[in-house]
Amino acid sequence: MKKSVLLIIPAYNEESNILNTYKKIQEFNKNAKENQYSVIVINDGSRDNxxxxxxxxxxxxxxxxxxxxxxxxxxxxxxYAYENNYDIAVQFDGDGQHDVNYVMELIKPILDGEANMTIGSRFVDKNSSEFKSTFARRVGISLISTAIKIKTGIRVKDTTSGFRAVDKKTIKMFAKSYPLEYPEPISTTKILLSKLKIAEVPVSMNERIGGKSSIVSWKKAYYMINVMLTILLMKRR
Amino acid sequence: MSAKLRVVLFIFSFVWFVIVMGLIRRNKLPIKYSLVWMFAIFIIFLIAVIPKILEIFANAFGFLTISNLVIGILLTILLAITLVLTMLIARQKKQITLLIQEVSMLKEKNK
Known part of the structure; x- marks a missing residue:
């Protein structure tokens, strides 16, 4: 049975990237006859065009x-995915960081019934990762990874990757309740605490072409403390 | 406790009472939320009228002076009110988020 796949693209002030991102997805859909991806862009109150x-x-x-x-x-x-009965939802950045050609690999473990959620990871396979990140960022990500390991007993390497896919069950769960603060690491922990399965899929990501990361530099320490505390204090089910 | 402090506390609680009552009558403060303030005002008023209560408490909790205890009590009341307000804000943030999401989705459907 063919599964319907929705790409969720959050966009905040992405006037310089969003059209390019969409065009690349359209191009992909043109070439792939069977596995077409639907798209919904969530314009998060952008103040630009x-x-x-x-x-x-x-x-x-x-x-x-x-x-x-x-x-x-x-x-x-x-x-939106829940209301429109999609089988799989993929979180996809509007700024050109994520490559639509990796979506198929990302959703494969879900299609095979091996995972409820997959994370496009920049760390799992060193060879395929061209993502250059700063030392501080790597340390931050591995600290969060350790907190999740302590809480759930499971090691997730790329805890802040925004490139992820979830199955129908998880769509329903996220539609009802989704962390508003620090969504990536917290939702990951939540999934693991609900005894659902996560698989990491190696992907390479592009450098940001334009726009700004949602994590601003001076907020990083504050972000770290908050994320770690939230994870460690989360309620076990 | 000095007579001066008693007078100050008395005036303080009276002025505060007038302000809170005024806000309630102008519909700016719901009775539900004013009760906690009324309770605070009542305690300060009680301290001004019967300072003996304070002496007993100050001895029991090891405060050196009664004025310290007065400050301690005020601080505790304020912290409690702030905590309740923080919880209220967090709840309202969730409600507002839900509203924005649902209204935005409805608008998209009716485009």
């Missing part, structure tokens, strides 16, 4: 009437 670009190019989108931040935006995508 993101919305008019989406409207003029007939890109399917939901415009949030106010800025919610990445967690609230992505959850809107999961709600």
């Amino acid at each position: 993101t919305e008019s670009i989406l409207r003029d190019n007939k890109i399917p989108y939901i415009s949030l009437i106010n800025n919610l931040g990445i967690g609230g935006a992505v959850q809107t995508g999961y709600k």
Whole structure:
């Protein structure tokens, strides 16, 4: 049976990237006859021309009437996926960091019934990872990874990757409740605590072409403390 | 406790009472949330009228002076109110998020 796949693309002030991202997905769909990906862009109250670009190019989108931040935006995508009965939802960045050609590999463990959620990881296989990240960032990610290991007993390497796919069961779960703060590591922990399975799939990511990362430098220490505490204090089911 | 402090506390609780009552009558403060403030005002008023209570407490909890205990009590009340307010804000943030999501999705459907 063919599974329906939805790419959820959160976009906040992405006027310089969003059209390119969409065009690449369209190109992919043109070549792939069977496994077409649906798209929903969640415009997170952008103040630039993101919305008019989406409207003029007939890109399917939901415009949030106010800025919610990445967690609230992505959850809107999961709600949309749930309402429209999609089998698989993929979180996909609007800034050109993620490559649509990796989506098939990313969703494979879900199609095979081996995982409820997959994470596009920059660490699992060193050879395929061209992602250059700073030392501080790697340390931060591995600290979060350790916190998750302590809490759940399972090692997840790339804890902050925003390139991930979930199955129907998880779509329903995320549609109902999704962490608004620090969504990636917290949702990962939540999944593991609910006894669902996570698989990491090696992917390579592009450098950011434009736009700004949602984690601003001076907030990093504060971010780390918050994430670690939240993970360690999460309720076991 | 000095007579001066008693007078100050008395005036303080009276002025505060007038302000809170005024807010309630102008519909700016729901009774539900004003109760905790009324309770705080009542305690300060009680201290001003019967300072003996304080002496017993100050001895029991090891406060050196009664004025320290007064500050301690005020601080505790304020912290409790702030904690409740923080919880309230967190809950409202969730509710607002839900509203924004649902309204935005409805708008998309009706496009």
